Amino acid sequence: METSSSVQRVVVISGAAQGIGRAYAHRFGALGYKVAALDINTEGVANVAAEVQANGGQCISVAVDIGNESSVQNAHQKVLEAYGQADILINNAAIFSTLKMRPFEEIPMDEWTKVLHVNITGTLLMVKAFLPTMRKNNWGRIINISSAAVTMGRPHYLHYTTSKAAVIGMTRSMAKELGRDGITVNAILPGATDTEISRETVTAAQKQAQIAMRSIPREENPEDLTGVAVFLASEDSRFITGQSLIVDGGLTFL
Numbered sequence: 001m002e003t004s005s006s007v008q009r010v011v012v013i014s015g016a017a018q019g020i021g022r023a024y025a026h027r028f029g030a031l032g033y034k035v036a037a038l039d040i041n042t043e044g045v046a047n048v049a050a051e052v053q054a055n056g057g058q059c060i061s062v063a064v065d066i067g068n069e070s071s072v073q074n075a076h077q078k079v080l081e082a083y084g085q086a087d088i089l090i091n092n093a094a095i096f097s098t099l100k101m102r103p104f105e106e107i108p109m110d111e112w113t114k115v116l117h118v119n120i121t122g123t124l125l126m127v128k129a130f131l132p133t134m135r136k137n138n139w140g141r142i143i144n145i146s147s148a149a150v151t152m153g154r155p156h157y158l159h160y161t162t163s164k165a166a167v168i169g170m171t172r173s174m175a176k177e178l179g180r181d182g183i184t185v186n187a188i189l190p191g192a193t194d195t196e197i198s199r200e201t202v203t204a205a206q207k208q209a210q211i212a213m214r215s216i217p218r219e220e221n222p223e224d225l226t227g228v229a230v231f232l233a234s235e236d237s238r239f240i241t242g243q244s245l246i247v248d249g250g251l252t253f254l
Contacts, residue, residue, distance in 0.1 A: 011088040014064065014126060015038075016045055019097075024090055026052060027223075027226035028230070030056075031230065040064065045061040062078045066126055067121060069125050072122075085137065088140070089126060090145065091123045091145060094145070095160070140183035143186055143188060144171045146171070147189055148191045150165045184232070186244070188244075189246040190220070191210075192220060207219075210251065216250055232245075
């Protein structure tokens, strides 16, 4: 599989301060990509950049609030100042870990609005900011992180599930619009993933029940999600666009 050690691609990863985003930063850095790690958590993302650098990779950290257009534009400018281009965008940032499980009729409307704004509009703002550079080079990879919560119809997270279903629709429509520009757009749908991020609303029994339902009955780790991202970012995936790839150990199927 092609890596950027030969082509020097630049990969921009939002939500890179922890969890799955951190794993993406480490994997792409190890493969020789120039990494731009973005997050609203400035201290956390700076630590991730330092980790990647300590392992011999190239990585900068950039503060961003993906729900704020001026913040996104500023982050885009910082990436261009550092690397001169942006070839691959991984839209990983989203609101999820802080959400409490509750029936949809009990979700406060301000929480509903915030989740949809960050998870949907934030994804759109990131694409709009980084798209011109990809179009200029007639090459790009946009990888939107959705969720297998959509395919399983996960209850008690209606705002999150709704937002991630919208990301799938966005992915398909963008793929239709951008294919002629040499840009592919695909989505990854992770299952429930065991990370360092605290999830106080999920019990040990609930975790074990979900593991038991998987075709591959074990916990999902962030590293389980990096290979598919590397593939979608590569030249090997050049004729794949508009697709949703579930990575959940065979819990759900399209």
